[in-house]
Amino acid sequence: MNREIKFRTWEIRPNNESYMRYSDDLQKISNPTKSIRKKNKFGCILMQYINKIDKNKKEIYESDIVKSEEGYKGIVKWAEDRWFVAGFHIMGWDSLEIIGNIYENKNLLNQ
Numbered sequence: 001m002n003r004e005i006k007f008r009t010w011e012i013r014p015n016n017e018s019y020m021r022y023s024d025d026l027q028k029i030s031n032p033t034k035s036i037r038k039k040n041k042f043g044c045i046l047m048q049y050i051n052k053i054d055k056n057k058k059e060i061y062e063s064d065i066v067k068s069e070e071g072y073k074g075i076v077k078w079a080e081d082r083w084f085v086a087g088f089h090i091m092g093w094d095s096l097e098i099i100g101n102i103y104e105n106k107n108l109l110n111q
Helices: 034-039 106-110
Strands: 007-012 018-023 044-053 059-061 064-067 073-079 082-086 097-101
Touching: 059 064, 073 106
Parallel strands: none
Antiparallel strands: 007 018, 007 044, 044 059, 064 073, 064 097, 073 082
8 A cells, every 4th residue: 555645834924924835745845944944933833644535535634624424523633553533433534524724724613
């Protein structure tokens, strides 16, 4: 089984502009410019692709907020040796729907 290795970062620029960046090159994505590292007290947050897709064929990453067919919401996380959804038990990754992530859509878990 081949495992695809990809990452994304949540980055906050010195002017408080923030964005998500995707790459399969860890060196490029985890090495932000000197000005960001120097001025940004928050740094960048690295998230890994979990090698699963949701019911809409979207790639699932660590820290995504997903919703089950029953309407339960949770956060994709890693613990010890496996990926899981904090908030409910899943029957299959392909039955979930990504509705956001904890950095761009913090309020989704409260709705």
